[in-house]
Amino acid sequence: MKFKINNANLLQGLGRIQAIVERRGTLPILSNVLIKATSDGIILAATDLEVGVVSTHPAEIEQEGSVTLAAKKLFEIVRELDEDDVNFGLEDGTRVRIECGSARFSLLSISPEEYPTIPGGEGVTFVELESSLLAEMIDRTLYATSSDETRYNLNGVYMELTDENRVRFVATDGHRLAKIDKTPPHPVAFLENGIIVPRKGVSEIRKLCDETDGPVEIGLGEGFLIVRRPGLLLSSRLIDGEFPNYRQVMPSDFRIRLVMDRDRLTHALRRIALLAHERSRGFRFVLEKGGLELSASNPDLGEAREILPVDYSGDRFESGFNARYMLDALSAMTSKEVLIELVDELAPAQLRPADDADYLAVVMPMRM
Structure with missing residues (x-):
């Protein structure tokens, strides 16, 4: 050689x-x-x-x-x-x-x-997807995957085809959930039964998207998802497990809907999180007429409190959430405003861009 x-x-x-x-x-x-x-x-x-x-x-x-x-x-x-x-x-x-x-x-x-054989594209039917579309779907979901190896079926992104022939990515670690639906230019039939792609594989696919201008091709091999473009092929072994029924944890029949400036909420929450307990990262979420109060306390450091004006005239509502989980959901959005939907104090909160129904995030409540 x-x-x-x-x-x-x-x-x-x-x-x-x-x-x-x-x-x-x-x-x-x-x-x-x-x-x-x-x-x-x-x-x-x-x-x-x-x-x-x-x-x-x-x-x-x-x-x-x-x-x-x-x-x-x-x-x-x-x-x-x-x-x-x-x-x-x-x-x-x-x-x-x-x-x-x-x-x-x-x-x-x-x-x-x-050297081990790396799966190639032989005998695989590929479908073309824009790399920017694939990157967006990964950015909106990857953060919610679990790193707990004992819950291996949550250690990746679930990819499926909806009844409307839309591609859906879902990720959850049991405490939060992220979901996005997109309509591709070509049907992705091999996702009909759903697959779980490990977090590492999804991360490498995301890097490939950054290096690509235009479309990539994706296909399903024997236990592998394959993504390729001219000069590069990436394969990721699938997780052999059953993804949980995520629809069961998605709230509905919302009693409260708030539209807020996403950046303002994000910056306020970051300030409050500075004094959240380092392990639980919990903060209080209290709604009263005209205002949303965010607060956190740490017995070793002190307390933080901030009130944001909101268009709300209902009864007092108080719940608790993990600040990092809430910030991750907000950071995955690009919209100017965020829609926060609530059922009651014990139910999860749902967040979505105010102008985009394709994406949503769910954050479970926590005791404070």
Whole structure:
């Protein structure tokens, strides 16, 4: 194997896989990147057995072949190189020579035969989606996924097709929920039965969207969701579990509806949260005629209280919520105003952009 590649192109490809390769896994090969020199250019592949990425980069190929190298160390080396082009050559079957200007490196390689196969797009039917649409749906839901590994079925985003042929993303950690519906230009039939994509896979898909102008293609393989664009393919293993019936926790028959300036509420809540208890992050939400009082207390620090004017003339309403959960829901919106819908003191609060019915967030109440 022998080739020359542009330093910037190689650095971009290596940078993309840093969040995927394992640092100290049980399989040493998973800390490596698979490098293939082919007639089509250089192929970089990396996987942690949950998420895999394969990218193609132009290069001058003198001799085809494959090696695996320590992904993090190779990235650190390439990042420090000054010249435009980097030369790679396999020396004795176990070492790879790297040359750039006057710099010389020799890295050990693990046999590429040991590298796991990354699912490709063979036999998969793909559907085109705008990367901006996919990015928006991820931004509105990913924050609500659970990090509790014992509740593995909540450790990802649930994706399904609604009865109206809209694509729906839902995420919940049991304390809050986020849901968004969008109408794609093409039917996404493979979501008819619903799938759960792990949080890490969704995060990597979001990064792919940032790198893409225009559409991407998504498809469902055997236990994997695959997203691709020219020169890049990303696969994410699905969570083998049943997503809870999220419709049961979504409130209805609202008694109170408030429309508030989202930025003003967000900034006030951030100030109040400074004195919320560090573990529970709880704050009081009290509605009285003409005003919304937000307050929090911490026995070790003190108290905070702020009143915001609201168009409300009903009876006193008092509940408690987690400040971080409420702020996450507000931050996922881009609208000027937020609609807050309430049933009673013991029911969840529902938040949605005042001008957009496609997205909503639900925050469970807490005892204060």
